[in-house]
Amino acid sequence: MRTKDLLAVVMLTGIYGLLSASFFVVLDAVDVAFTEAAVGAGISGLLMLAAITMTGRSEAPKRHKPLLALLVVFITGGMLIYGTLDMPYFGSFDAPVHQHVAPRYINDSMQEVGVPNIVTSVLGSYRAFDTLGEVAVIFTAGIGVLALLSLPLRRKPLQIDESSEKQMHEQHMVLRIVSKILIPFILLFALYVQFHGDFGPGGGFQAGVIFAAAIILYAMLFGLDTARRVFNQSIVQLIAALGLLLYASVGVVSLFNGGNFLDYNVLAADPIAGQHIGILLIELGVGFTVTAVMIIIFFNFAGRREAQQQATELSSPELNVTQANSTEQKGGE
Amino acid sequence: MFLGLYNYWIVVLLMMIGFYIVIAHGNLIKKLVGLTIFQTSVFIFYISMGNVDSGSAPILAEGVARYSNPLPHVLILTAIVVGIATTALGLALVVRIKESYGSIEEDEIQIQDQLTEDKTSC
Numbered sequence: 001m002r003t004k005d006l007l008a009v010v011m012l013t014g015i016y017g018l019l020s021a022s023f024f025v026v027l028d029a030v031d032v033a034f035t036e037a038a039v040g041a042g043i044s045g046l047l048m049l050a051a052i053t054m055t056g057r058s059e060a061p062k063r064h065k066p067l068l069a070l071l072v073v074f075i076t077g078g079m080l081i082y083g084t085l086d087m088p089y090f091g092s093f094d095a096p097v098h099q100h101v102a103p104r105y106i107n108d109s110m111q112e113v114g115v116p117n118i119v120t121s122v123l124g125s126y127r128a129f130d131t132l133g134e135v136a137v138i139f140t141a142g143i144g145v146l147a148l149l150s151l152p153l154r155r156k157p158l159q160i161d162e163s164s165e166k167q168m169h170e171q172h173m174v175l176r177i178v179s180k181i182l183i184p185f186i187l188l189f190a191l192y193v194q195f196h197g198d199f200g201p202g203g204g205f206q207a208g209v210i211f212a213a214a215i216i217l218y219a220m221l222f223g224l225d226t227a228r229r230v231f232n233q234s235i236v237q238l239i240a241a242l243g244l245l246l247y248a249s250v251g252v253v254s255l256f257n258g259g260n261f262l263d264y265n266v267l268a269a270d271p272i273a274g275q276h277i278g279i280l281l282i283e284l285g286v287g288f289t290v291t292a293v294m295i296i297i298f299f300n301f302a303g304r305r306e307a308q309q310q311a312t313e314l315s316s317p318e319l320n321v322t323q324a325n326s327t328e329q330k331g332g333e
Numbered sequence: 334m335f336l337g338l339y340n341y342w343i344v345v346l347l348m349m350i351g352f353y354i355v356i357a358h359g360n361l362i363k364k365l366v367g368l369t370i371f372q373t374s375v376f377i378f379y380i381s382m383g384n385v386d387s388g389s390a391p392i393l394a395e396g397v398a399r400y401s402n403p404l405p406h407v408l409i410l411t412a413i414v415v416g417i418a419t420t421a422l423g424l425a426l427v428v429r430i431k432e433s434y435g436s437i438e439e440d441e442i443q444i445q446d447q448l449t450e451d452k453t454s455c
């Protein structure tokens with residue numbers, strides 16, 4: 001329970017993410033499971049790993065007593081459990097949650113939106129404004145990471161061959177070949193998830209994280225510099241903004257066509273066709289923004305780490321040794 | 334008689350584990366892990382509320398009479414991606430804190446803040 005090694009903590013969170021993803025499948029939430037599998041078991045663990053390589057791997061021994069915290073936790077938990085006693089039973093069909101808007105989504109969405117996946121029609125059509133806000137939050141978080149971690153434009157890396165020879169990704173031949181074969185299929189799968197989201201589980205959010213996961217895999221195995229050359233940073237940033245812009249402009253176009261903001265019925269002569277166009281476009285926008293923001297976040301974490309390593313290598317070697325001896329200061333490993 | 338409520342109890346348990354980690358641990362990364370657990374417990378809360386006995390995944394198909402409630406799925410699906418984006422922001426802040434304070438333990442950071450405050454005030 002009192003794990004001091006943060007690496008173990010991160011590993012456990014990854015397992016926890018995978019477990020909750022399979023749990024969501026059991027509870028019929030296939031779309032959610034998709035997202036959680038890519039995010040909880042993949043990207044979040046990776047980001048935490050990147051962070052602990054920069055901040056040090058172990059936790060300082062505790063100096064304060066946890067009794068007060070335990071007391072607070074038990075009181076809050078007890079009150080919450082007391083509060084659940086009036087809740088409807090797990091899985092009950094006549095719970096109030098299922099009486100409000102859900103029947104309309106389930107019974108009428110086929111006539112009104114014409115998309116078999118109800119989750120997609122609620123996400124893209126009934127609650128499109130809500131989703132626009134969420135995409136904006138993701139975009140803003142990407143900008144925040146960019147502002148916090150991005151480095152001033154670097155001069156050309158001095159000794160590519162020397163420094164990269166030591167890198168792990170130069171050595172693992174099997175991993176590199178296997179991933180080189182796999183990555184196109186992962187990308188293809190992401191595209192399938194993106195464009196098949198109307199008919200099966202999937203959509204822009206899931207496709208975005210899967211696409212980004214493939215690119216992050218590429219960056220991990222072939223080095224950040226190679227990945228940066230393939231996926232130009234400023235173009236990725238532009239795509240993040242373009243996705244959000246595409247989403248919002250669908251709303252503006254439907255305004256100009258005489259409907260409400262994000263009311264796709266007016267996008268084509270036939271309301272159902274209009275809905276299809278609208279959902280396709282906004283899902284595309286969501287996919288663009290999510291992919292680009294995830295890539296931005298990963299590249300900035302990894303780039304910062306690389307710069308820190310280079311800085312410690314370049315600074316005088318005897319200072320390096322003393323730093324390594326005094327447990328873990330800057331640089332981590 | 335209350336056994337049908339077990340999903341809420343699991344959620345409360347997970348939520349309290351996350352809460353405990355956030356308030357009892359000084360390490361900032363661990364606090365973020367605690368927040369992630371707390372967040373997942375909320376996800377599980379919503380998803381389990383949307384579940385219906387002998388229901389099916391909310392994708393319209395022939396011969397399916399009962400579907401789970403799609404609304405919680407929509408809310409949580411977007412919340413997961415928003416969650417990872419904000420967690421990344423938090424981790425970025427932690428990295429910057431490490432760079433300027435040399436530590437990510439809450440009490441050490443507080444001591445340093447106290448010292449600089451004392452210096453500026455007198």
